[in-house]
Amino acid sequence: MTPENNTPRHGAPAVRARRQMEHFVADVAETPLQATDKVREDNAPLSLWGEAWRNLRRQPLFLIAAFLILVVMAVSLFPGLFSPVDPSSEACQLANSDGGPAAGHPLGYTQQGCDVYARVIFGTRSSVTVGLFTTLAVLLVGGIIGALAGYYGGWVDAILARINDIFFALPLILGAIVVMQLPMFRANRTAWTLVVILATFGWPQLARITRGAVLEVRNADFVMAARSLGVSRVGALLRHVLPNALAPIVVVATISLGTFIVAESTLSFLGIGLPPSVMSWGNDIQAAQSSLRSNPMPLLYPAIALSITVLSFIMLGDALRDALDPKARKR
């Protein structure tokens, strides 16, 4: 000790010297010694996704969302199983115009005399198709651009990030409205045209998220460890960086799936989305608008279907975010 530390800590050295200091030793039997740093072998091994699944299984929010999404998927794949009635315009009978619920037609009829229930069921497919495939396209485009920008940095990042910013400044709906007005798109309005256009304006958000997630993982020690093992640069990106950056990307993609479904309905409602011949919730809402005061039901039911679908995807995203939160992961 330095001399100053030898001086007593407070004013009464005599007290300290006389103070009794017990040398206590615990009973060894009560405090048994264990091998240093033993591996726990009792519980089952858990990966990140395994752990997330264990958490999710117990969350009502996730269970409800997952159930609803499964139902929506089943309806969009096999609408015939859920409604025996032919909903197409040719089958509609004007005699049933604005009719109330009847046997076999639980939700009544539209102004054109079409079965509302059947139209809601058969309209699911176009909404889900647009939502799902737009999300996949956005994941592909935004994911690749974001990952390259984040991982390579430098001038690659500078260029890609600026392009990203330009597209980010264009609002999704506004951009889609403008582009859909172009003659070449107006001429062939299908679900796939919508997918292309929504993906064109929808990718920047995902690219930004991916870039951030990749940037965070890129400098992790395990990436450097992999590189010094001889793993190539691209190999490290694919095998180490992307899998670890996936969690936030999945969450954002799930939530944006809901937004794309809304976008499809909005465009169809405005009359520039899917043509009236294609059944979709947006078209139905638009058609029901004219009879809103006399018979609001045909508008209400597709709107409810739309809300529930979008809500369940957003709830799923929320639940996933909680389960995959890197801060909640034990070290």
Next chain:
Amino acid sequence: MNTSVEILEAGYDAERPLLEIQDLAISFATSNGEVQAVRNAHLTIMPGETVAIVGESGSGKSTTALAAIGLLPGNGRVSAGRILFDGEDISNAGEKRMIELRGNSIGMVPQDPMSNLNPVWKIGFQVRETLKANGLPSGPGDVAKVLSEAGLPDAARRAKQYPHEFSGGMRQRALIAIGLSCQPRLLIADEPTSALDVTVQRQILDHLDKMTSELGTAVLLITHDLGLAAERADKVVVMYRGQVVESGPSLELLQNPRHPYTQRLVASAPSLASRRIQVAKELGVESDELLAPGEDVVVEPALPEEVLQIENLSKVFKLRSGFGRSTDFTAVDDVSFGVRRGTTTAIVGESGSGKSTVAQMVLNLLAPTSGKIIFDGVDTSTLNTKQIFAFRRRVQPIFQDPYGSLDPMYNIFRTIEEPLRTHRIGDKASREKKVRELLDQVALPQSAMQRYPNELSGGQRQRVAIARALALDPEVIICDEAVSALDVLVQAQVLNLLAELQSRLGLTYLFITHDLAVVRQIADHVCVMEKGKLVETGSTDDVFDSPQRDYTKALLNAIPGARLMLPPEVA
């Protein structure tokens, strides 16, 4: 079990302990039910006394201290026992009473100076906040006084700065200033210096000693370093798995540890060990016994060739400073040394001395600005892609952070198998056999293969990292602070493993560390770096016995516990 021979004299037995913890039990409510973190803990601090709690991570030492200041996390509670502060039971005191006590009766210096100051407020504001909360005068003059008492030069100006403008040591001084600003009677210092360089650590602890002895403050020091505890405290309390296993006067505890855990702790404390780990050549010797001083069985052969030569190595980083301008920062400045095959060379220095930059250049992950790195006769900067791939096989790293260096998505099998797969060695079955062998070599059970890194402790992860580095049968292993994040016992275990592997496989280590105590245990040669320059090189014995430079001397002096006298059979 009272060994004290002193008898209290009349008049002093009335003295009341400042803090008394009796049969304390603390439990946490977790998703797996109630978990007992602390059991039967007891501890007494007299006014003005310094008491240290020593233990490995997870031993309950911080939890005990947090309970004393009423700051247990929301899911924790005192389930039994009493905490008496100056005779008053505060174990279940209301929040209002605790707020009264905090600051002016019980102060706290938290562990990590980097994250415990709010980055958006000026230092002065944060000091004033404490003074105000405790109803003390809080003008600019008072703030400056508090800061200057904590050893911050030019305090009035410093008070107007933000935390990011402070170095780690200065931040810790600011935190000590805040902790002591209201002149509490008890100061809880939770690992106050574990994030700092040794020399800074020493200054801070000296200063803390001086201040608390002037004010007559009692200190509860929490540390994992037995040497530091023994040097700074009157009394040491050893905690293990939530229980107090031994407590007593610090020197006596060190010289005469009675509980097997304390004995183990004393035996492996790096700051107290005085010699290199000698690996017994005979088979069948348990690694746990290797720390005991063994016979010098290694016959010094003729000097082996230098497998790695570093010549005039420099690295200049361009730092951006404003529009398009950049200033040069020389991280490594004209460094030359050689590493002989089968030996360990340590590079020692404080943070910012450029030692890790050297490691990254040797690993060929960073291109040197000038100078050469010659590995086995070939300049590594001239290698093409294919040759670099082959070079990677022969030179492997072990990184500092055992939590960061393993991919959390890979299970242990995939982690260790990855280098084999990358270098296309063997088929699936033979790779699995090799992974099993490697796990045996690092003393991990084969059942660990299916585990994920987040299920392993730091030491276990570091052993996985060692197994991965060994997978390709490398010649040189670069250990960048490979043991500094580990608890002492685990650290000793990993160092033993490294020494054993070296003698068995003839490995060459380049060992980067800030901890001279570790150097003495593992290294044959030492290179001391200061601010990018190599200031001293030599054999470990020479450098430790007769350091030539002041800087080296300062580093050596700063090893906590280095100046304690211990009987040889303990050290």
